[in-house]
Amino acid sequence: MRAAVAVLVAVAGLAAAGCGGGDDPASGGTGGGRVTVFAAASLTESFTRIGKDFEAANPGSTVTLNFAGSSALANQVNQGAPADVFASAAPKNMTTVTEAGNADGTPVTFARNQLVIAVPVGNPKAVTGLADLTRPGVKVAICADQVPCGAAARTALDASGVKLTPVTLEQDVKGALAKVKLGEVDAALVYRTDARAASADVTGVEFPESARAVNDYPIVALKDAPNPAGAQAFVAYVRSAPAQAVLAEAGFQAP
Known part of the structure; x- marks a missing residue:
């Protein structure tokens, strides 16, 4: 288990939309709650929009986003920062997290960039x-x-x-x-x-x-996620057609 140490992170809170929840992972059903996502800085615009769309699809959920360089985020995760999801701009930084045993499952590539x-x-x-x-x-x-x-x-x-x-x-x-x-x-x-x-x-x-030098962008739910259901639902939503359309509009290549 990751050590419970205090790590100061810059986060941007997005407002929750409504109340209630669903239970369909493909649509991101979480049953509500906060989902904290650590994401590469190059995902700022896309994940801000995807986060809002996820909230709209999952009333009662709130997405909190922390954007920074992937290497810094990987270090924060491995030092015990409370996060549900990690989205990296390269496999190398994701490997830092998986080799430390902090991923819940196998990372999947959801986009590419050039x-x-x-x-x-x-x-x-x-x-x-x-x-x-x-x-x-x-x-x-x-x-x-x-x-x-x-x-x-x-x-x-x-x-x-x-x-x-x-x-x-x-x-x-x-x-x-x-x-x-x-x-x-x-x-x-x-x-x-x-x-x-x-x-x-x-x-x-x-x-x-x-x-x-095309970069693959992997995403994974984290082993000690405070909201495991929300983590899995957000990862599934990022791979869904609506989120993929947002990424394509921003200029990302399909995985």
């Missing part, structure tokens, strides 16, 4: 591919190697043969994207979904090497 180069709207540096990121005066942000977006960036760069020295290494994809939005860098390697969600501020430039 990198783009995020640049300011208008692409003032005329970036068309990875090689352009090495030009003098082009400042680039990528994620740190231990988080999925960083590992994917390193794989893509290695595949291209481009030797890139970023000016900053961020702890999650939202941090890298923020550097572009704030004008602190000229480009960042981020997920296609994050660039799409921030399309008012950035443009996503596709590059062929990203096909060599």
Whole structure:
């Protein structure tokens, strides 16, 4: 059993919808209660909507979401943070949880994601591919190697043969994207979904090497979940047609 230690996590509470409940796992029937979901930062927009949809489908349920880098979330789970579900942006960070014995069942892949180069709207540096990121005066942000977006960036760069020295290494994809939005860098390697969600501020430039670094997103209910029924129901709902449609609209690829 995971040690009961206090872990400070940032959570965003979503309002419960109605009262009562169902018992059909495919529709997410939980019988009510709070479902706490630890999810990769790149899932912020999609899981916020999916959480609300889950609540609507399960009156009396409340979804609480904690978004961060997958490596940080895996560490929180293994240190005893009270959570029902873990959704990672890469299998490696999920393996950290399963090998510690903290998963209830086998993780399943529910989506895939791919990198783009995020640049300011208008692409003032005329970036068309990875090689352009090495030009003098082009400042680039990528994620740190231990988080999925960083590992994917390193794989893509290695595949291209481009030797890139970023000016900053961020702890999650939202941090890298923020550097572009704030004008602190000229480009960042981020997920296609994050660039799409921030399309008012950035443009996503596709590059062929990203096909060599597609990330699988696994999800699992946790062994010591405070709400085991809710955990299983949320995992089932994420795999359902309505949730998959939300993910596809955001730019995720089907598993």
